[in-house]
Amino acid sequence: xxxxxxxxxxxxxxxxxxxxxxxxxxxxxxxxxxxxxxxxxxxxxxxxxxxxxxxxxxxxxxxxxxxxxxxxxxxxxxxxxxxxxxxxxxxxxxxxxxxxxxxxxxxxxxxxxxxxxxxxxxxxxxxxxxxxxxxxxxxxxxxxxxxxxxxxxxxxxxxxxxxxxxxxxxxxxxxxxxxxxxxxxxxxxxxxxxxxxxxxxxxxxxxxxxxxxxxxxxxxxxxxxxxxxxxxxxxxxxxxxxxxxxxxxxxxxxxxxxxxxxxxxxxxxxxxxxxxxxxxxxxxxxxxxxxxxxxxxxxxxxxxxxxxxxxxxxxxxxxxxxxxxxxxxxxxxxxxxxx
Ligand SMILES: Cc1cc2nc3c(=O)[nH]c(=O)nc-3n(C[C@H](O)[C@H](O)[C@H](O)COP(=O)(O)O)c2cc1C
Numbered sequence: 293x294x295x296x297x298x299x300x301x302x303x304x305x306x307x308x309x310x311x312x313x314x315x316x317x318x319x320x321x322x323x324x325x326x327x328x329x330x331x332x333x334x335x336x337x338x339x340x341x342x343x344x345x346x347x348x349x350x351x352x353x354x355x356x357x358x359x360x361x362x363x364x365x366x367x368x369x370x371x372x373x374x375x376x377x378x379x380x381x382x383x384x385x386x387x388x389x390x391x392x393x394x395x396x397x398x399x400x401x402x403x404x405x406x407x408x409x410x411x412x413x414x415x416x417x418x419x420x421x422x423x424x425x426x427x428x429x430x431x432x433x434x435x436x437x438x439x440x441x442x443x444x445x446x447x448x449x450x451x452x453x454x455x456x457x458x459x460x461x462x463x464x465x466x467x468x469x470x471x472x473x474x475x476x477x478x479x480x481x482x483x484x485x486x487x488x489x490x491x492x493x494x495x496x497x498x499x500x501x502x503x504x505x506x507x508x509x510x511x512x513x514x515x516x517x518x519x520x521x522x523x524x525x526x527x528x529x530x531x532x533x534x535x536x537x538x539x540x541x542x543x544x545x546x547x548x549x550x551x552x553x554x555x556x557x558x559x560x561x562x563x564x565x566x567x568x569x570x571x572x573x574x575x576x577x578x579x580x581x582x583x584x585x586x587x588x589x590x591x592x593x594x595x596x597x598x599x600x601x602x603x604x605x606x607x608x609x610x611x612x613x614x615x616x617x618x619x620x621x622x623x624x625x626x627x628x629x630x631x
Contacts, residue, residue, distance in 0.1 A: 324391055324590060339530055340534060340537070354626075370458065375408060385416070404598050411433065411578070412429065422434065437462070440481040462502075502555075503515040521555060522555035524580065525542050568608050581601075585601065
């Protein structure tokens with residue numbers, strides 16, 4: 293049976309699939325490629341994904357069927373129109389994991405997003421690979437790592453501008469490493485991002501700037517102060533041990549940013565259209581779908597993603613109809629009951 297938390301096909305691999313890179317514990321991972329390339333979970337209480345899943349499953353839904361009609365999923369995100377409030381998350385490094393070197397999952401994902409008319413995100417790829425991946429792409433947000441070398445950040449912002457990104461940002465939640473020091477990714481040292489840094493990056497570019505990995509009102513307000521156009525409420529598939537479920541903090545962040553005009557994205561274990569519905573009902577303007585599309589992407593490329601996305605869309609539409617939500621600006625958190 294497929295596990296709704298992870299998309300994995302049995303309980304053992306479900307427990308092993310999410311969260312922090314744990315190369316030595318990757319034996320049950322269903323992903324191809326070198327151990328640790330695609331994050332897996334330790335399945336313990338410190339794994340924030342466990343709590344994200346439990347929180348999502350504790351949210352039940354009232355029915356408001358009288359007067360309900362088929363919903364319209366068209367959504368404006370930072371001034372551009374898309375067919376859905378569901379976007380394809382940054383899931384980097386995938387071209388390296390495929391044993392079949394003729395396959396390019398990063399490009400396949402970009403093409404699926406374009407075909408579907410949804411926003412796509414690109415994460416940590418070197419600028420030259422990023423350029424190849426987004427050749428002939430639809431709208432893309434480029435997320436840059438919090439490099440210790442700030443010059444590299446400025447350079448990557450410039451490349452994103454040149455390549456026509458619709459927004460640019462930093463995954464600010466990728467500063468700490470599991471050794472208690474600043475993380476190092478692909479041999480590149482990461483470093484702290486101060487509020488002043490964030491303000492400078494946001495001011496440097498005409499593109500909307502996004503802070504990805506906000507999980508408190510404090511950081512949300514700092515991002516606002518820094519001039520960010522948007523935030524992603526996220527713990528980056530459980531980088532933070534014991535991380536609070538993004539959906540648990542989303543409503544208070546939404547309230548804190550009320551009237552700011554900022555776009556609020558959310559992600560974290562959204563494995564179905566029903567999960568996406570809950571994030572949207574709790575105040576996300578749009579959601580990022582990452583691991584829910586990974587098995588299909590790696591197995592069947594663009595077509596697999598399109599098929600999975602159609603399933604997520606059907607679930608989102610079904611839930612919107614049952615709850616009388618006719619369009620993506622009409623979500624109502626009072627429909628949800630926590631049990
Ligand atoms: C294989 C993989 C690579 C990722 N790489 C990046 C990255 O480079 N930059 C980034 O901001 N997020 C990255 N993420 C995090 C996702 O964008 C997303 O925040 C996270 O997976 C939570 O969403 P999900 O539960 O739908 O997967 C990555 C996720 C995965 C699974």
